[in-house]
Amino acid sequence: MAESEHVAAPSDPAPQHGDERPGEVVIITGLAGAGRETAAHALEDLGWYVVFNIAPQLIGTLYELQASAEGLDNRFAVVVDPRSGPFFSELSDVIRELRRRDIRVRLVFLTADESTLVRRFDSVRRPHPLQGEEGVVEGIRREREMLAPYRRLADVVIDTSPLNVHQLTMKMRDAFGTRDERRLTVNMLSFGFKYGIPIEADHVSDVRFIPNPYWVPGLRPLRGTDRQVAEYVLGDANAAEFVDKYLDMITPVLRGYSIENKHFTTLAIGCTGGKHRSVAIAEHIGEQLRRRGHAVRIRHRDLGRE
Structure with a gap:
């Protein structure tokens, strides 16, 4: 029978997502084959400083070094397991010492x-x-018995039997990521086809079907970020229909990316030179996605190259 998952630390309440979480240490342990490295890499992808397979007695020293490094926040994670030999038996003492120093510690x-x-x-x-x-069965049973005290001590217990690597990663993101880190970031990228299709794009759309402001003397020197150009581009009936249907199309895609643990996606919008139409459309779509709750970054790759 699979063991149930729990997250419980009544004496050390979890912060709200979005907190900076100063002075936080996450110690990952558990059975070999249960996903220790996957869990650690999930934190690493979130920007945590992660150290693999160290003696527990070194956790405090490494944490202090990392916390004092310029430009680094002090979100620190370590993976410890019985391979550290006799040192491993002192893990509970190390955890108590860290908490005595008012360092927030969670054992996973x-x-x-x-x-x-x-x-x-x-x-x-x-x-x-x-x-x-x-x-292998004897090894598993020996390790389970050795680790039983730490399972009882743990703040977070995850049974990975029914999980694949993506699902385990999502659980770690949900438990330890900030609000922004848990969300998919959408990169809206405008570009000009004459400079080449951006290789980082996950989706590429061509808006050269929209009348080109380049041929309107008063609009030619302006850019797609200017109000007059945006009104001209988005005032076209085909452009308005394209935006509506694009948003309908991309909504289930972004939802699926989030479920599948994709952290970033790039949606590229191209016109001839990357100055007018693609810029205006990328800005508008990006703003609509923000209103729908997505984290959005907008970049205009070829603006200013003309």
């Missing part, structure tokens, strides 16, 4: 049922680190 324990762990070790064709001359 990853587990999985026996059949799932056996299947994972079989798929990678690697021995269990504690199996010795015996089989």
